[in-house]
Amino acid sequence: MAETAAKRLKTDVTVGTHNGHFHADEALAVYMLRQHVPQYIGARLVRSRDPAVLNECSIVVDVGGEYDPARNRFDHHQRSFATTFPGRQTRLSSAGLVYLHFGRGIIARKLGQPEESEPVGLVWNKLYESFIEALDAHDNGINVYDPERLKSAGLEKRFSDGSFTLGAMVGRLNPNWNDPIPEDPVEAQAQEDSRFEQASQRIGEEFDRSLEYYTLSWLPARDLVADAFKARYEWDSEGRIMVFKGQSPPWKDHLYALEEQDPDANQVYYVLYPEKPVEGSKWRVQCVPVTKDSFESRKPLPEHWRGFRDEELDRTSGVSGCVFVHASGFIGGNKTFEGALAMAKRALELERLEELSMDLP
Structure with a gap:
């Protein structure tokens, strides 16, 4: 040529x-x-x-x-x-x-x-x-x-x-x-x-x-993250869960920027997205890291879930359809969106129970 x-x-x-x-x-x-x-x-x-x-x-x-x-x-x-x-x-x-x-x-x-x-x-x-x-x-x-x-x-x-x-x-x-x-x-x-x-x-x-x-x-990805950020109260009354229903875009930079614009609001703890943008795909629950390049999560998935899989994780978490939770607690998976959302909500409930128990005399 x-x-x-x-x-x-x-x-x-x-x-x-x-x-x-x-x-x-x-x-x-x-x-x-x-x-x-x-x-x-x-x-x-x-x-x-x-x-x-x-x-x-x-x-x-x-x-x-x-x-x-x-x-x-x-x-x-x-x-x-x-x-x-x-x-x-x-x-x-x-x-x-x-x-x-x-x-x-x-x-x-x-x-x-x-x-x-x-x-x-x-x-x-x-x-x-x-x-x-x-x-x-x-x-x-x-x-x-x-x-x-x-x-x-x-x-x-x-x-x-x-x-x-x-x-x-x-x-x-x-x-x-x-x-x-x-x-x-x-x-x-x-x-x-x-x-x-x-x-x-x-x-x-x-x-x-x-x-x-x-x-x-x-x-x-900026507009997709902005839309998901606006819709976060649909999944949690305090806005701590963000969901991508289709493809999962690169979200970390944009999420941090959006949170800076609304410093009085609660931080997002968990981001949910399908493994693939196809019907019937498994879903992921990813913890938001403290910073973009950090291995430390704002709120890791519960310690007693970590390292378990499938039915054993179902029993441990009390949520059906679980696939796994990583040993470090930064990510987990479920067979369905409903199951992934239940995992995120259950993790937030356990956090609230832990806080209440610490306040008891």
Whole structure:
């Protein structure tokens, strides 16, 4: 198949960055420009630290000691640099800078909506917080948690996470210290550039997956979650149960946002949804976590249900049609919607009984 004109190499348009050891921030910055920004799609990559070479580039990221959007210069290493994304405190890297200036356009083209529209703004902020900011923090040496506060609290990791972060994923594509290097400097640079191209493509694939998710899945879910949130008093007089009758959308982010808008209302404890959007499907009862990424539930399913299945769980819970309750109590299942709703309501009743017993003298 013939290559489209937009994808052909634009030898007169160049994206410049530094050579040598590469990092995730410039790898992604280069990817976003060359794959998603119309004037740079198919641009030739130039990797150099020579000011004369960089001066000839159409746009330069992560090198040059200059941040000047009017001149398409996006470095963040200068002492005076302190730019952050709106509403965030993390100082930007080259990835954040490119996203700050070009991200709205990328999202607007994906959604087919104006850059200043509300949906574009929602995704622009969410994609930064959920993906780009981690790269900015990594490149600027910012830890997720304050090391001094962790130390004073006596907290230590329970296990190694293998340092498998977005930054580490790109870093692994740099050559090892003892890999052979071609004697010819031109060949050596070409080999290094090839590795960078692989790294840029790899981190770019993750960006594209996130872009697809937040535009085509996360955003459309907002209205479905809002409808279910409004209807929650239909299932529980205090609004602690939320139900999705059809497909189960990604609900956590949207639920937390809706609850913030109504801080005086009770929190939702349980979310019910069918395993599959077909008639006769089994149903799940999922506990709402304390935070999106937490393994701690606001109100786990009762302890004496956990780890049981089928008829044994029916006897233990007093609810018919049970399938299982996870050993940690964060999720359970029933053969029917009515059974799942009964499990959620029974769990709330047991919680109320426990509270009353604690109040007795």
